[in-house]
Each structure stands twice: as structure tokens, then as C-alpha cells.
Amino acid sequence: MMFETITYETQDAIAEIRLNRPHRLNAVVQQLYDDLLEALDRAQMDKNVRVIVLNGEGRAFCVGADMKEHKAGRSAFERRQYLMSEQRVCRRLLSHPKPSIAAVNGYALGAGAEMAIACDFMVMAASARIAFPEIGLGAFLGGGVTHILPRLVGLAKARELIFLGQQIDGAEAVRIGLASRCIPDDEFAEGIRTLAAELSKGAPFSMQLAKEQLASAAHGTFDSVLTAELEGMMFCSTTRDWHEGINAFAEKRPPVFRGE
Structure with missing residues (x-):
């Protein structure tokens, strides 16, 4: 197009x-x-x-x-x-x-x-x-x-x-x-x-969540920010990219994130 x-x-x-x-x-x-x-x-x-x-x-x-x-x-x-x-x-x-x-x-x-x-x-x-x-x-x-x-x-x-x-x-x-x-x-x-x-090279899900939270955090309370960050950490830990990041760190190589 x-x-x-x-x-x-x-x-x-x-x-x-x-x-x-x-x-x-x-x-x-x-x-x-x-x-x-x-x-x-x-x-x-x-x-x-x-x-x-x-x-x-x-x-x-x-x-x-x-x-x-x-x-x-x-x-x-x-x-x-x-x-x-x-x-x-x-x-x-x-x-x-x-x-x-x-x-x-x-x-x-x-x-x-x-x-x-x-x-x-x-x-x-x-x-x-x-x-x-x-x-x-x-x-x-x-x-x-x-x-x-x-x-x-x-x-x-x-x-x-x-x-x-x-x-x-x-x-x-x-x-x-x-x-x-x-x-x-x-x-x-x-x-x-x-x-x-x-x-x-960053993990797409992590990047997206960070962008959303940085934009919205100023309008919430400290407790609401902690809750949002906790949910973000929990969500990222369910992704294949999280496992790739952990494995890459252990293997001393750059991670290859796929947005999965």
C-alpha cells in the first residue's frame, strides 16, 4: 500500500x-x-x-x-x-x-x-x-x-x-x-x-507493560502502582520470552526474544 x-x-x-x-x-x-x-x-x-x-x-x-x-x-x-x-x-x-x-x-x-x-x-x-x-x-x-x-x-x-x-x-x-x-x-x-x-532487542511484552505503566503511574497511588507492577511481573513470568531471558543469562549469551 x-x-x-x-x-x-x-x-x-x-x-x-x-x-x-x-x-x-x-x-x-x-x-x-x-x-x-x-x-x-x-x-x-x-x-x-x-x-x-x-x-x-x-x-x-x-x-x-x-x-x-x-x-x-x-x-x-x-x-x-x-x-x-x-x-x-x-x-x-x-x-x-x-x-x-x-x-x-x-x-x-x-x-x-x-x-x-x-x-x-x-x-x-x-x-x-x-x-x-x-x-x-x-x-x-x-x-x-x-x-x-x-x-x-x-x-x-x-x-x-x-x-x-x-x-x-x-x-x-x-x-x-x-x-x-x-x-x-x-x-x-x-x-x-x-x-x-x-x-x-528488548522483550516486547516487557517493553509494552513498561510503556503503559510509565504513562499511567503518575495518576495512581503508590499502592496501585505496586499492584500493577506485581501483575506485570507475574504475566511476564508466564511467557516464553521470560524463560529465554533466564536461559540466556545463565548461558552468558544475548537473549533472542520473540514476543511469545
Whole structure:
């Protein structure tokens, strides 16, 4: 299946979803959201896929909404449907059972920044820039950023990033806890492949449970977290991957997990 606004490729347990509107710096239109949701569903259904990498074609990751599309005279209902599509994409990234990496190779602005922080890892090239410029445009934020961003950088820094809308580079994003890593431009592609390969070696059930628990633990009590972790440990101990992990440790070899 070919997509109109993205490309989708799989190799070595990694699904690469690349935003593919470089002539518009990968600015978002409705079709791009539709294609992303379809690609994320495909990655979930494919048992051979262990990790998702989201990146952008050309010199930008995604510069947010395509302003030309906004001037096309859409009805209020159409605008709402479009805005809800971003919510669905970000929710899908957050809740996806497989870990995701946002490979921010250039500008990540507005909706682009919001999709990036919805991924489990945001890795930035040294020359990349990220910002939340909505207030300066008279617009508002989406994708759950008012929930996610303070958890990453703290409320005071989140206010600064959102109220001022200033662009920051990869090194600063790492310093404040917004990004996981900053990689020199000439090493960026290889750095992303290395991280994705490392993640792909993890036990799929264990990874999924860890992702779910890290996302939900802040909303529960300490006792509820202990209960959830106990259930997770018990479940993992029933899988073949658990036995493989134990055997590999005893035999002093890397485990080969199969998601079974």
C-alpha cells in the first residue's frame, strides 16, 4: 500500500514512518494525519516490527499546520475534525504498544513538536530546532502538550516554552529534559539506527507493560502502582520470552526474544 503524504518502510524489526511533504517542510494536512494513523496501525499489526521511527523528509521534521490549507475556507466542523485528527495521532503514539522514536532532523514546530514529544524518545540533530509557537499566532496547543510537557521539563519551563514560543536547539532540549539525545548532524542517521536497534532487542511484552505503566503511574497511588507492577511481573513470568531471558543469562549469551 502506497501513502500520499508519508513513506513507510520496514527493515530489521524497525518501521520507519517518514513525513513526505518536503516542498511544504512537512507541514500537516488532513491526509497526513490519516496516513499516519494507518501506518501506526500497520506497525502494530506486524509482529516483525519492534520499534517505530518517525522522521521527516528534507530539511524539516514538521513545521506544524499547513497555513495555506487553513486559508481554504473550511467549515467549523471540518476544522474541528482536522484538529481532532492531531489528537488521535498523538494519543496513538502515546498508547502504541511498540516504542517510538521521533528523529527530529530539522524544524519541529507546533503540531510537529507535539507529535515529537508524544513519542517515547525524542532525538534531535544538533542543528534541529523545536518550538511551540501557537500563542504567538493566536492559536492554541494540541496533542496533549499541556499534559505531557510539564511532566518532561517541569511547569516553570513549560510555561516559558509555551508562553514565549521561542525555538531551542537539541543541546538545550536535552539539558531541560525535553529530548533524550542530541546527535551531531553527520552522525544523526547512524545514531537513530543504533538506538532503534537497541530497543528492538528488548522483550516486547516487557517493553509494552513498561510503556503503559510509565504513562499511567503518575495518576495512581503508590499502592496501585505496586499492584500493577506485581501483575506485570507475574504475566511476564508466564511467557516464553521470560524463560529465554533466564536461559540466556545463565548461558552468558544475548537473549533472542520473540514476543511469545
